[in-house]
Structures are given as C-alpha cells and as structure tokens.
Amino acid sequence: MHLKLMTLSNDTSKIGLCNSLLRMAVIGLYLQEYAHLAEPHKQNCSVLYSADFDSFDNPIELSHPYKNCKTPVAVIGSCRGLILLRGVDYGHLLLYNPTTQTYNVLPLLSVYRSATEHVHFDYGFGYDSVSRDFKCVRIMQCLSKELGYLCEVMVYSLRSNCWKRVADVPCYFSSMNHGWDTGALLHEMYHWVGTNSDNVYDLIVAFNLRDETFSRVPLPNLLQNLHFEQISGLYVGMLDGCLSLLANRYPHCDLWVMKEYGVAGSWTRIFTFGTRLSMNLIKPIGYSIDRKRLLLKTSLLKLHCFDLETMKYTALMFADWNGGLEPHVYVENLLMLDYAEFIDDIHASQKRGKRKNRRRRRRRKTEN
Template identity: 40%
Template structure:
C-alpha cells in the first residue's frame, strides 16, 4: 500500500460513495487523514452524483434516491420528544432543524455522516413571537448561514410592523443582528423557502393573492423580491418555489391543475418560461417541487405535505412514490452526499461524554492494532531471516 502514490489513492477514493468512505477511514491512518481532509471533502461533494431522499414518517429516514431502497433510520437529537423537531431548510445535503419548545433550539445536521452541530442560543430573545428560519450557503465567504426573521404587525398604525433579523455564521459560530431589517411585511408561515445560489427565496400567498417572491442575499444580507411570472390569476390557490435544472422554479397551484415555470436567467423577469402543465389528481390538493431527474425525465413533487409523486414528462403520467414499509412521507428533501464535518460536531447539550468515551475507545483500539501489526511484522522478519540463513525459500508454502 505504501508503494502507491498518495495522489493515486486519493483519486481512487474520490470515486467511491460516502458510505464506503466512512468505513474505509478505519483502514489505516493515511486513508483516515485523506478522507477527513477539507479539500477531499470539497472535491468529493463536487463530483458525487449520489443522492438520498430524507423524509419523516414520523421520525427521519433516509433512502437511496431513484431506487428508494436501502432505507435507514437516522439518529439525530430530540427525535424522541413528543413535540419533535422540524426541518427548516436544506442546502448541499445538510439540514437545518428547529425545535420550538422551550428552550428554542436550532441545530445543523448532516444525514450522510449523521453528525450535528447545535447553534448557540440567540444572544437576545426577540420581542416578537413567531418567525421564519432559513438556511443556505454563502458562496462569497464560503460559509453556511442561518437567518431568523421576526415580524409583528403594529396595533397602533395600519400597515406598519416591527421586524428583527438575526444571522448565524457557521464559520464564526455566532448570531448577530442582520445588516438590514425586513423592508416589508409578509407572512412567512404561508410559504416555503429554498436556497438558490446563495439567496434564500420565500414564496408567499395571502388570501390567494399572488405576491412576489421575497429574497434574502446571504452575502450582503440584503432583502429584495422576484416578481412571479405573468400568469392567469383566476382559480389561483398558491405558489411554491424550488430549484429545477439549475434554475429558480416556481410551481403555481390552481383548482384543477399545476403550472411549472423556471427563470432561465436569474434576476431577469422576462426570462420566466412555462415548462409544462399537469392536471390535479384526486387528493393532490397542495403540491410543491422537490427534484427533477434528468436521467429518467421525471419531475418529483411533494403533495399534501404527506406524499411524494413523480411526473413523467413524456406521458404526463403521475405516479405516487411507494417506499417499502411506509404509507406516507412527510417533509421530504433530496440530499446529495456530503462528508462535510462540523468543527465541533458534538452537541454541547447531549452526547458529549458518550462521544469522548467512543473516541477514547477507538484510540485504544488503534494503538492495540498498531502494536499487533508491529509484532507480526517483527515475527515475519525473524522467520524470513532464519529461512534465508538455512537456505530455504520463504515464498514456498509448506
């Protein structure tokens, strides 16, 4: 193994799925340091095509995407609490969880490695009750960020409101006040949010009146908006944002059908293009985009917040995705493999002592294995020397 150049070993390991790499870290120290390296993790994520479907039913499970098999139950904090936690955002295969029960807790979770990072408590509890949590990746600073938006309407003056924006940086591991407060009021709870190229997008609907998509740039922390396509508003019931074929996507819901649009040139409203329309099936009241498979030419959606379905773009046939042993799927996310590790991945509230014991046990095991290998090597050299001294060929078996 030592005669193989390190760059060749690295190139071979980069071609392997994350599941194998997590096991191969224990092969030897060299492989461990290669796989744990920051550059290796970054390059593996950029070239990996392995996807997973992460969903609740009612706790989180993960299966291979497209085949929907090899299902495993994920281990994450607070999953056995009666109130549970919910996924507030997804980016680069990482999930952002929130727990609304007191004390309010937010943590990041990597389903590939099943490691997590608990965010610090907010330095100052906002005076506003409910809010909206978004999660994405800032390409400029190469930093994962969370944004927590608090808003409340003023009872004194019609149309006025108070707001507060808090931004968390994983690199700094701290919350701070955002550079800009929300310039207009919107009901965060009526829409979903998605990260597209470092900009968070919220699709909002108010009493079935179409409103622009609210955006928050994670780099300069500025708010803006993206107008919806010029579409027929009659029988309109809502809009949901997503990412489709590397473009911002919006799915418009009507009483009898769904329209799917993409913005071919981001930031240019005239580039909105309607891709297709498909009819509503029975019990498909609320649909949102999930993923587009280029290989299968299928468009995956979640509907009624309980199921996943695929739309064949050639035949327009809608098929409900059936996962073995599960009747319903809640809060589905398509997550690419990511070996990303948190600097202090062990939660400060639970599991720290257990992890230290595991690390200590692993270190003892590695030292013991090293001693055994050294002993076997010493015995082999001794036997080899004796056989050569006696004129015997050590490569000939008995």
C-alpha cells in the same frame, strides 16, 4: 467530486477539503408512534431516513440528535450535505450531517411574546462560497394591535457560531405560504414569495447569503397583481438549476421556471397540472435520472411521481411508511461538525413542563 468546505473546529482558521461522495438521497422525517408501549410510556418519536435518490433503495434510519426527544421536528432545508433541523416544541435549531453523524447547535434566539401578537417564522439555509461559511437566516414577523407590524431578521454564521441582526425584509410573507420549507435556495440566494399591503402576490424576495441583503425578483406577468382569492397557493422552488414557481389556481396548477435568473421575460410555463392533487402541490424536487419522471412534494406530506409520458401521478412509498414525508435532497460529504450537548437540556425542559402541568392540576383540584 470535491467541495471546498471549512474544517470546522475550535480553530476556525483551519480550512481544508472534504470529500463529497456522489450518492444523493431523499430525507423523510415523520412521527412514528411506538404503539407497543403501555401507557403512560407511549410516545411519538421523530424518525429520519435516508435512501438512494430516484430508486429509493437502501433506506437507512439515521440517529439524528432529536430522535429520542419526543418532540416534533421540522426539516428546514438542506445544503452541501448538511441539514437544518428545528425542534418545534423548544425552538432549538441545529445543523446536522447525516454522513458523519455530527451536528452543531445554534445559539437560542428570543421570540416576541404577547397575547395580542401573531408571530410566524421563515427560515433560509445555504452556503456562502466567498467566506466559505454556512449561514442560516431567521425572519420573524408579527402583527400586533398595540405595536403594528414588527419584523426581525437574524443571520447565523457557522464560522463565528453567532447570530447578528440585519436589515428588515421589504415585505410581509403571507401566512398562507407559511411553512418549514416554502423557500428555495439558488445561486447562493434564498427565495420566498412576498405580498404587498393589499394582500397581493407581487414579488419574490431573495436574500443574498454573501452580502446579507434583500432584493426582489418579479413574478411572471400572468401572475402579477393577483389576490389571494385568485390563487390558493404560490410556492418557489428550484428545478434543473432554475428558479421555479408553482401557482395553484383552481382548477389547475402551473409550473413555471425562470430560464435566465433575474430576467422577468424568461419565465416559462412548462407544465399545467389539472387534477385534484395539483391543488396540493408545493414544489418540484427534481427529475428522475432518466428524466422520464418528475418528483413533486405536496402539502399532504407526501412525495409524488409525475410520469412525463403518461401524465399520471403515483404516490411514492418510503421505507414502508405512508405517513408524513418531508423530502430533501442532499449530496453526502465528510464535513465534521463540533459535537454540542443539548439532549440533556431538552430532557430537562420536558421534565420542567411535566412538573408545571402537575402543579396546574393540583391547583385546579384545590380550587374545585
């Protein structure tokens, strides 16, 4: 199996073929506390594992770039063997290839800052097969008492290694659905659930990675015009090559798939989950190889297996760890990314933060 990918280097005109290995894996990212260290050296570190998909055998701890930065890390998405990571404390975004252990740091973007503003972010990551380019989209939305609603949509191109601003998103994204992985990539379109001005779930917003424009995908008729009080969560995903939708409506949760993309009447409800766990479901990860089980991600940062014969759940252990688990599926490839130093910048930021904290403590002591 081969993927047509850019051979990324300083010469962006070079185009080549990179082998794509047939191994699939699930990524687990969580904080691990080194309890054996004495204070003040005790620290939390983000640990990233890969393992064979379905069997979860052969777990391997990866030396990802944030490993020794002592900062929470979010896995935003995965596409064609690359993973988009974000350092939560410092806002750095980077593309990481776990197979080749190479990465690219994305240029840092500014953020609206005001005590009266509420800012949240949504991200998307995918591949444009026409321009043969990996792209990341960052949607920043905020509500300000002084300025009202503000929006900024920025798109990053790995080929040009720069951001550009595009047209604003046509609706607001509910903070209820806000998270690092609440969207879904399908057909080179990235999808999120949107709301209208009356706080009603009324559409799915799709961003086309090719022409960098937004469009709308209708919800199932049964779910249209439902307010937040009627739905505790609505999440898009991808299952079997179809757009999927998990609708958490107490006391059950419905899993829908869009059999024919873009056709409203093709939405089909394939499962209804009726247990307490169903209220924490976020998205399907995929069927097992034998198609007897369905892997599901939950808001509890766990991965559950739903047996399609017994209709029972099983919480999956991963690498002997029962903490937060952020599963992502990827296909290995040999794409080499340009290595970019940024660890020293992270450490420098941490030192500056420690110095500021010491100055604040000294000022408080002086004032008292």
